[in-house]
Amino acid sequence: MAIKSPVPEVPAPVWRSFKDLQEFEALRQRRPEGDKHSAAFEALTEGIHQFPGGFVVTTLADTFFNWARKSSVWPVTFGLACCAIEMMATFASRFDVERLGMVPWASPRHSDLMIVSGTVTIKMAPMLERIYAQMPDPKWAVSMGSCANSGGPFRHGYHVVKGVDRVIPVDVYVPGCPPPPESLLNGLLLLQEQIAHFRRTGQRAAPNEKLD
């Protein structure tokens, strides 16, 4: 085994299979055969929408539902390293993300956001993948801190995954080492915008620019 130069050549991330939000949306819009009630409900809403002036009711209802969806994001608590301290500070009373409707929840099966806060090691990556797979669709992921974004100061180590986006799809990258709670709050607000964008357009927005 030859000794190589100290700066490793990191290959591009390899994407593996994951369920996209658009697949989920298509699944949600497809109705089972013989579902009379939802068809009747759809006919009713279509009738209201086509009625003169009725579009005000339906669009306002859509806006209300979009607001409700983006204001009730429950993050699964997934603290990995020192970023988790900042994440806990964000969840605590001083910064108080509960006013955004976020409840840190200790079960992936009830959550729709994963905040990956800290260094992901090669030993931890399969567990992270499994917890992400246990979350119900639609789900989002926030990569918090340099380590989760790109490996950070441990990028040249032998045991670190060079960016959590090699394991799961990421929607918002929060830079910093560690990011202060204000930074994470900004990331969560960006995520709310992305959720609203997805609900409006049915397309997952591109993640924000990754700064290590």
Next chain:
Amino acid sequence: MTHEQAASSIAERFSSASIETGTPLTVSVPPDQWRSFAQFAKESLGCRFFNFLSAVDWKEAGLEVVAVVDNLDDNLSLRMKTRLGSGEARCPSLVPVFRGANWMERECYDMFGVVFDDHPDLRRILLGDDWQGHPLLKSYAVDTPHPPYR
């Protein structure tokens, strides 16, 4: 027991050991005397506290196993070393003498690939069971592929 007394008693008992005085007292012994020296340090010098065990990779000159044992009553610290030789990775285990050496030797095996003879449970401790290679060796490249994550 002072450093001087310890150094003279080591020189008397182990003639092939090379002793560097100082703090801590540093003693190099050949690998075949490794366990008997540890026994001597524990029973005659009173170094009953096993501090740590690790290894150093000197590239072509081979691996060197380092352990520090302390006599907390007399404030005596003893650093014991053994050179395994080029291309050699077998070393006697210290577990029969110090039970605290168990996990240290497992970690040393994990990181440097030193195989400790007579170790009761020699397997990886920090890295995953499917890991290939020993990452703290100088010959281990940091960008060694580890599918599917790197």
